[in-house]
Structure formats: structure tokens, C-alpha cells
Amino acid sequence: MSGQQRELTMRFLAEPTDVNYGGKVHGGVVMKWIDQAGYAAAVGWSGTYSVTVAVGGIRFVAPIRTSDLVTVRTKLVHTGTSSMHFAVEVSARDPMGGEPRLCTHCVIVFVALDQVEGKPTPVPDWTPVNDDDRELAEYAMQVMELSKGIEQTVERYRLAGEL
Numbered sequence: 001m002s003g004q005q006r007e008l009t010m011r012f013l014a015e016p017t018d019v020n021y022g023g024k025v026h027g028g029v030v031m032k033w034i035d036q037a038g039y040a041a042a043v044g045w046s047g048t049y050s051v052t053v054a055v056g057g058i059r060f061v062a063p064i065r066t067s068d069l070v071t072v073r074t075k076l077v078h079t080g081t082s083s084m085h086f087a088v089e090v091s092a093r094d095p096m097g098g099e100p101r102l103c104t105h106c107v108i109v110f111v112a113l114d115q116v117e118g119k120p121t122p123v124p125d126w127t128p129v130n131d132d133d134r135e136l137a138e139y140a141m142q143v144m145e146l147s148k149g150i151e152q153t154v155e156r157y158r159l160a161g162e163l
Helices: 027-046 131-159
Strands: 007-013 050-060 069-079 083-093 101-112
Touching: 007 027, 027 050, 027 069, 027 083, 027 101, 050 131, 069 101, 069 131, 083 131, 101 131
Parallel strands: none
Antiparallel strands: 007 069, 050 101, 069 083, 083 101
């Protein structure tokens, strides 16, 4: 049932194969978890296959250690015609106790695709209902605007042959 699942939480156990030489979980592994949770959230909202189109404002705040229980929380904060923006928060804690600590946060954007031609297809609309929702929606849009500015700068350098 599309348009019903605004929030989703997934949990992962940080395994020895997830860590780098410093003994902390690779940023790429964390990004994979973010993408997996985002996909599940996007499909839950749209009711159809969806693809990642952007990740913005990703910040690695604290390391994740081997054996940590990792929680990835997604929350829909904006919809376009076929796009869905999710605020994502990654926290970790010792599974035998202890307080969770914020490790990573970002905004991830998915586009819903129709299953016949693979073209963007409309998603159920979502409208902020309170001040927290409006602030999160505004934050998501600011993060994506900053990302567009970075893309334009990189393209300018690429065209000038400096990259």
C-alpha cells in the first residue's frame, strides 16, 4: 500500500569483514546500508521499484566498530512528482548495552520507476504537517541545492580540462 510508510528502521551488525585497516567500519559499507534502507523506504512509499539518484550532505560523525549494532533510520521529508527525499540517521551502540551514538547522517533521493518502461512514475504526495516536518523538508532542499552547486563547479572544471 503506497503512501503509507513514511519512516523505516533497519538494523545491521558490524562484522569483521566490514572494517578497514584502522578497525572501523568502511564509509562505503555505511553508504551501502544507507542505500539499502533508503531503497526499502522508497519502495514502501511509492509502491514501485525505485533508484537512487543522489545522496547529499553525508557526514561521518563518529566511527562504527566491529560488533556494533547499527541502526539506520529513514524518514520521508519531501516528495516531488516522481522523487522522494529521505533524511537518514545512522547510529551505533554496543549490542550488550550502552547508549546509541550518532555516526552518520545525510539526505538520500530516490526516483520511482514504472515497471514496464523503466521511466519515472508519479509517487504519492507528502505534505509537512508540523514545524519539525517543515524544517526537515527545508533542510533536505538546502542539502540538495548545495549538491547541485558542487556538481556545477565540478563540471566547469571538467570542461576547462582541469580535472
